Amino acid sequence: MGIFDNLRRKRELDKLESAARDHPSPMNLCAHAERLMAFEETSKGLEVAKKALESYPDNERVVSTYRLIMKNHHQARINELQRNIEKSPNPGGFARLAELNFRDLGDLDGAMEVARRGISLFPDDESLHQISGQIRFYRYHEDYLAKDGQSAIEHFQKAIRINNLNYR
Numbered sequence: 001m002g003i004f005d006n007l008r009r010k011r012e013l014d015k016l017e018s019a020a021r022d023h024p025s026p027m028n029l030c031a032h033a034e035r036l037m038a039f040e041e042t043s044k045g046l047e048v049a050k051k052a053l054e055s056y057p058d059n060e061r062v063v064s065t066y067r068l069i070m071k072n073h074h075q076a077r078i079n080e081l082q083r084n085i086e087k088s089p090n091p092g093g094f095a096r097l098a099e100l101n102f103r104d105l106g107d108l109d110g111a112m113e114v115a116r117r118g119i120s121l122f123p124d125d126e127s128l129h130q131i132s133g134q135i136r137f138y139r140y141h142e143d144y145l146a147k148d149g150q151s152a153i154e155h156f157q158k159a160i161r162i163n164n165l166n167y168r
Contacts (some may be wrong), residue, residue: 009039026052026059037069045069063106070105091125094118098131102138111135126166129159 029052036045133155
């Protein structure tokens with residue numbers, strides 16, 4: 001990359017930053033965050049995306065941009081956990097990957113799929129039932145589907161039966 005490329009890149013980022021600062025809108029903030037990510041300035045892009053999510057939590061573009069940036073930010077950790085699960089499956093790996101998908105990425109479906117795979121291999125693990133219960137509980141509060149509420153209760157009860165000293 002030459003000096004002119006660096007200047008053009010700096011000018012473009014400054015222009016997007018001033019547009020986002022002077023006229024904050026979901027579109028301006030997302031464009032700024034996406035360009036920061038494209039130029040591999042992950043931490044700054046994540047800050048802008050968090051600010052956009054705080055200001056516009058119901059905007060679909062803001063939510064999808066935030067999730068994409070978070071996924072890029074955590075991609076190395078996701079790949080490591082997936083490799084560990086493939087090499088030597090263990091309940092802790094499944095639980096950590098499901099937790100990462102659920103808490104950090106907001107990917108409920110992905111988190112639920114990982115938890116299901118883990119439970120099918122390790123049906124007597126309390127952490128997998130607990131994260132499954134948390135995901136279902138969260139989905140219940142979003143959609144008010146009775147099956148999610150019932151499933152959350154079942155998973156929490158299984159976790160308690162497995163380890164009644166679990167403080168969570």
